[in-house]
Amino acid sequence: MDSQPDLSFESREKMTKNVKGLMLSRIIILTLLLTITFIFQVSKEQYFFIPMINHFYSFLGVFYLVTILYAIRIRRVKDFRRFAFVQIIIDHFFITGLIYFTGGKESFFPITYIFSIIGSSIIFYKRGAFFSASLSTLLYGFLLLLQFYQWINPLGQRAVYDASKIFYSLVLYMAAFYIVAFLSSTISEELKKKRKELIQKQVDYDQLETYNRNIVQSLDSGLLTIDLSGKINFMNRTAERILKRTNDQLQNISILDLFPEIEGIMQEAKKRDPTSSGDYQRYQTLLTNYNGKEIYLGFSVSPLTDPSGVLIGHTLIFQDITKFKEMEEQMKRFDKMAAIGLLAAGMAHEIRNPLASLSGSIQMLGSELQLDENQKQLMEIALRETERLNSLITDFLLFAHPPQTNRRSCDLQIIMDETLELLAHSPVFGDHIRIRRQGSHEPIRALLDPDQLKQVFWNLLMNAAQAMLDGGEISIALEKRNGTRPEKRTLFSTSDFTGKEWVKISISDSGSGIPQKEREKIFEPFYTTKETGTGLGLSIVHKIVENHNGSIRVESEVGKGSTFSLFLPAE
Structure with missing residues (x-):
């Protein structure tokens, strides 16, 4: 034996x-x-x-x-x-x-x-x-x-x-x-x-179950399943990462509590024949996640059946398409700005020539004619408005056809100091506005056009000051990082800083902040919320930063202020 x-x-x-x-x-x-x-x-x-x-x-x-x-x-x-x-x-x-x-x-x-x-x-x-x-x-x-x-x-x-x-x-x-x-x-x-x-068979079943579970968990898309009443009974790791919730937190929660805007889509999905493949349909919805951040989701709904083919629920597969929506908006912005730029350039040239003739003629009449005080005042108004119109056209041309970028090695600290010196004599700046420099004042060098970057600083600082009519503080920070990626994805960016040296310039104010809907339009030409603004200041900033292969990010909270962050390649 x-x-x-x-x-x-x-x-x-x-x-x-x-x-x-x-x-x-x-x-x-x-x-x-x-x-x-x-x-x-x-x-x-x-x-x-x-x-x-x-x-x-x-x-x-x-x-x-x-x-x-x-x-x-x-x-x-x-x-x-x-x-x-x-x-x-x-x-x-x-x-x-x-x-x-x-x-x-x-x-x-x-x-x-x-x-x-x-x-x-x-x-x-x-x-x-x-x-x-x-x-x-x-x-x-x-x-x-x-x-x-x-x-x-x-x-x-x-x-x-x-x-x-x-x-x-x-x-x-x-x-x-x-x-x-x-x-x-x-x-x-x-x-x-x-x-x-x-x-x-049990070993095969366990291996198959493990294999399928690993596939589901390793999907780059979020996946969750719901029963016929709409209660969530499972979701994978990607879904947890996108929604910022765990499977236990959302267990037996109604899908409509999570995505209230898809009720009509779910009703339509329940009416479909679960055995027919049908046409593949893709939907989009806006979600406010657990952290209060709004994200765009693209998703599809598929029937979930038991082995006999009876409908027992639905499967939702979704992705965070916020970045793609931002890129889509960015491309629309680029196309719109390009079209407006071409139109602006043509109109500016056509308007500027007669405007110069008009301004010269008014000046000659003013020197040759005997005018009383009212007539002189009217002629001064005409000349002043002519100059304002000419300045607007200059901004038009600067936006549509920026001057050639003459890059050279410059110290950003010096450029910022010179800009602040100029702004100190501006009537917009007064004792009610404080300026605070953060970080060290060690030289930070980069290849750029100093005049154009000074224009960028000027526009951003002027906007910050105008956002604090009752006073406040402007915070300025310059830093240089080596071979790492910016801590967050930059808005309106086509640049990739991975593995490169880059500099970050942040200008923050304690003003009223920018609402979300306005934040999406602030870089569009002619868009302004100011009574006397032309709506071209931030458009020019965006254009100059783009020409320097950089990117810009805007962070703002209504009632607390805004932060504009520039990311530029280092020297």
């Missing part, structure tokens, strides 16, 4: 369970036998097949004790197959002793060998079952042989037996033993085969 563990299919846990089951079955059989014997003896005042009742009780008690020793020993056992094999052999000798005490050939207990045969087939399958049947036949035959020759007398008195009856009894029980061994081992082998198949 092979006592080595079958590592493929017989685990230690399973063999331990089988051994414990063997001991439990033994206890049950012993208890049942003892109970029946005692009840029969008390009720009928007779012995139940057992004339030597005192010896029988002692015999059962000894085997109870042996089973208890098995239970104590089991924790120290390393080879459970060998442990079970030893128990089965001892069980055969116990049954043989039981037959001896109950009359030998006259005993009804040779049938109990069957329990050991079945136990052997469960633990050791076919080989164990036929081994047990052979051992049972051998022991029972040996007992009959001793009784036939009267070497033993189970009932305490000599008896003469017919050899044919002895042989008939042995053959009858032997046939029963082997038939039981064959049937029980066949069933055990079949169960073993089915168990192997079940284990393999």
